[in-house]
Amino acid sequence: MFINIISKFKIINNQYVLGSSDNLACPVCHVGTSLPPEGVDGLLTNVFLENLVDIVGSKANKNCSICQQLYDKQVESTSLCVQCQNILCAECSACHNRTKFTLTHKVIPLGQLSDAEVLEKMRSAQKVKCPQHPDEVIKYFCKSCKKVACRDCAILGHRSHDLTGLGEAGNTARNELKSKTATLQTISNNYHKKVKEINSRKKMSDKQQQCVKQEIRVWADKVCNEIKEHEESLIKTLQSSVQKETKQTLAIRDKTELCLGTTQSTHDFGDNTLRCGHDAEVLFLQSQMDEKMSEIEKEPIEPPFKTQTQIQLQKEAVDLNAERLAFFECSVITPVTVFKTKSEDDDDEKYWVTDISVLHNGDIVIASWDKERLKLFDKQGKLKWAVDVDGVPWNVAVTPDDEIMVTSGRTPHIDVFDGRGHKVRKIPTIVSSLCIGLAVDRDRIVIVDGANKCIHILDHTGKTMKVIKNEHFTGRCFCYAACSSNGDIIISVSVTHCVFIHTKTGDLLTTYGTPRTRGDGPGRLSDPRGVCTDSYNNIIIADFNNRRVHLVSPQGQFIRCILTPDDFEDGEEPTSVALTPEGHLVVVTYNGLVKVLKYMK
Numbered sequence: 314m315f316i317n318i319i320s321k322f323k324i325i326n327n328q329y330v331l332g333s334s335d336n337l338a339c340p341v342c343h344v345g346t347s348l349p350p351e352g353v354d355g356l357l358t359n360v361f362l363e364n365l366v367d368i369v370g371s372k373a374n375k376n377c378s379i380c381q382q383l384y385d386k387q388v389e390s391t392s393l394c395v396q397c398q399n400i401l402c403a404e405c406s407a408c409h410n411r412t413k414f415t416l417t418h419k420v421i422p423l424g425q426l427s428d429a430e431v432l433e434k435m436r437s438a439q440k441v442k443c444p445q446h447p448d449e450v451i452k453y454f455c456k457s458c459k460k461v462a463c464r465d466c467a468i469l470g471h472r473s474h475d476l477t478g479l480g481e482a483g484n485t486a487r488n489e490l491k492s493k494t495a496t497l498q499t500i501s502n503n504y505h506k507k508v509k510e511i512n513s514r515k516k517m518s519d520k521q522q523q524c525v526k527q528e529i530r531v532w533a534d535k536v537c538n539e540i541k542e543h544e545e546s547l548i549k550t551l552q553s554s555v556q557k558e559t560k561q562t563l564a565i566r567d568k569t570e571l572c573l574g575t576t577q578s579t580h581d582f583g584d585n586t587l588r589c590g591h592d593a594e595v596l597f598l599q600s601q602m603d604e605k606m607s608e609i610e611k612e613p614i615e616p617p618f619k620t621q622t623q624i625q626l627q628k629e630a631v632d633l634n635a636e637r638l639a640f641f642e643c644s645v646i647t648p649v650t651v652f653k654t655k656s657e658d659d660d661d662e663k664y665w666v667t668d669i670s671v672l673h674n675g676d677i678v679i680a681s682w683d684k685e686r687l688k689l690f691d692k693q694g695k696l697k698w699a700v701d702v703d704g705v706p707w708n709v710a711v712t713p714d715d716e717i718m719v720t721s722g723r724t725p726h727i728d729v730f731d732g733r734g735h736k737v738r739k740i741p742t743i744v745s746s747l748c749i750g751l752a753v754d755r756d757r758i759v760i761v762d763g764a765n766k767c768i769h770i771l772d773h774t775g776k777t778m779k780v781i782k783n784e785h786f787t788g789r790c791f792c793y794a795a796c797s798s799n800g801d802i803i804i805s806v807s808v809t810h811c812v813f814i815h816t817k818t819g820d821l822l823t824t825y826g827t828p829r830t831r832g833d834g835p836g837r838l839s840d841p842r843g844v845c846t847d848s849y850n851n852i853i854i855a856d857f858n859n860r861r862v863h864l865v866s867p868q869g870q871f872i873r874c875i876l877t878p879d880d881f882e883d884g885e886e887p888t889s890v891a892l893t894p895e896g897h898l899v900v901v902t903y904n905g906l907v908k909v910l911k912y913m914k
Contacts, residue, residue, distance in 0.1 A: 377402035395419040441593040451593040454482035459600075461593045483592020486599055490587050493606055497580035503614050504573035510617065511566040518562070522555055528873075565615055572612055579605050649897055652694025654679050654905040668793070668843060669889040669901040670711045672732060677891075677899060677907060678717055680706035687719060689734065692893075694907065698734040708751035708793065712773075720751045720760060727751070727758070727775070740775040750792035750804060759802055761792040768794075768804060768815070781819040785809050785828055793843045793889065797850040797867065805841045805854065812841055812854055814869055823869035825854070833859050836871040843889025843901075847912070853898065855887040862887055862900060875912070876900065 390400040449463035457474035704721030750761030770779040791807035800817030811826035826838040839858035862876040898912035
């Protein structure tokens with residue numbers, strides 16, 4: 314341990330001698346120290362390291378120190394006097410124990426000792442000399458001045474002061490240093506955890522990037538030669554998108570590792586001084602440790618990452634050679650906002666969110682099933698209002714005029730609220746028992762009548778325009794609806810584990826998923842919930858039990874999973890989805906967590 318400390322000390326010295334900079338960089342933590350005008354001599358003296366340097370210097374001398382000092386002769390040393398700290402030749406060693414003053418000294422053959430043992434024994438016998446009176450040994454500690462003192466210092470400068478022995482003061486200082494090193498160890502452990510988290514985040518990002526590259530190439534092979542050139546541009550787009558995120562992550566890692574190095578080296582030095590230093594050295598370092606501790610504790614550790622940035626593909630539909638092909642946009646799926654909708658008066662065990670929709674100004678409205686309440690939040694997740702509704706709110710939809718429509722699990726009508734939460738009217742329907750599943754566009758209201766296995770198409774006054782039969786529907790269950798810009802009607806029925814796509818005229822275009830059969834692979838669902846469509850009429854599905862969010866083509870073909878179980882914590886099952894006017898994807902979980910993700914450019 315001593316040898317390692319000294320080697321690091323020598324590196325600092327060599328770096329200053331060889332370089333022309335006015336700053337010294339620590340080889341352990343890389344923190345720079347500015348030199349005072351008087352140069353290295355103006356730096357604070359590190360008594361602990363200075364004494365170690367003296368010992369190592371004497372140990373490195375292979376010649377007898379007595380012969381060298383008295384006779385100027387180079388005689389190979391054979392033994393060590395622990396008390397004198399002299400390296401002795403065979404002749405001097407034999408004479409050493411014959412004098413009156415050195416009769417009781419311990420002389421040990423060098424061959425019996427390793428380098429570490431020699432240093433330890435020399436260190437134990439070493440006396441700390443006074444900087445002002447080099448011939449005197451430090452014996453006292455002045456409580457008034459908070460300084461160590463030799464006999465001469467005590468007489469000349471501390472005559473009327475409160476002096477105590479090194480042992481008592483040293484024990485107090487050691488206890489304080491022990492507490493500080495324990496605190497430093499805790500901080501160091503936190504930095505280790507942060508570095509581990511950052512490395513894991515970087516590893517996940519790299520892995521996702523590689524997966525996306527492969528996915529791009531697989532899809533590129535399926536299209537004609539006209540889009541071959543686009544393949545490499547996608548790779549560049551991906552790398553450009555990831556570059557900023559990677560740069561920020563690496564910057565946080567570098568800062569964290571720098572803080573870790575500072576904390577760890579300070580801890581190690583304090584620990585070594587605590588275990589091996591004399592009381593005087595501990596007291597010498599007390600103020601320096603206090604200053605270093607203050608600097609370290611002022612530097613906060615970066616907070617944990619709330620979410621893992623997802624690197625995925627987005628498909629963009631284009632017409633090429635009269636055929637509809639899937640064309641990719643590479644992007645980093647980045648969380649824009651994450652917030653909780655549960656308030657302090659909501660019961661943890663009974664707080665369930667069933668649906669979500671978005672107003673044209675970006676405000677987000679949710680239906681809280683257990684509380685029979687609607688809540689409206691702004692883009693940043695701040696609650697604007699909450700109102701009670703009649704019955705249990707199952708589904709919610711926003712009209713082109715920013716009115717909020719709500720269906721209930723207990724009543725066969727639709728309640729309509731304005732943007733301030735005031736109920737403005739009620740729309741009666743011919744649904745026999747209850748309204749579930751709700752979608753609205755400019756001309757139509759779509760609701761699902763599970764008991765009669767049909768879809769009701771109404772105008773905005775509640776008049777029936779069309780009834781579409783679907784034998785796969787069932788009675789009371791979770792149903793969700795959406796309308797695409799081309800007029801298609803998308804219905805999600807949880808117990809059938811399917812999403813049904815009907816044309817504007819009511820014909821069943823296709824089914825996504827296998828009716829009455831759960832599944833977790835591509836094109837399979839387990840208890841699907843909310844659905845919505847993007848500007849390309851791709852369908853987004855909340856796959857509740859599988860804890861995924863699917864992206865499906867307008868023809869019902871699986872494209873990819875936008876979110877996977879890795880993006881959700883335990884208890885965070887996606888229950889509904891919606892898109893904001895900016896093209897962000899809003900996902901709400903059953904326990905009321907809202908995630909707003911950058912989905913489309």
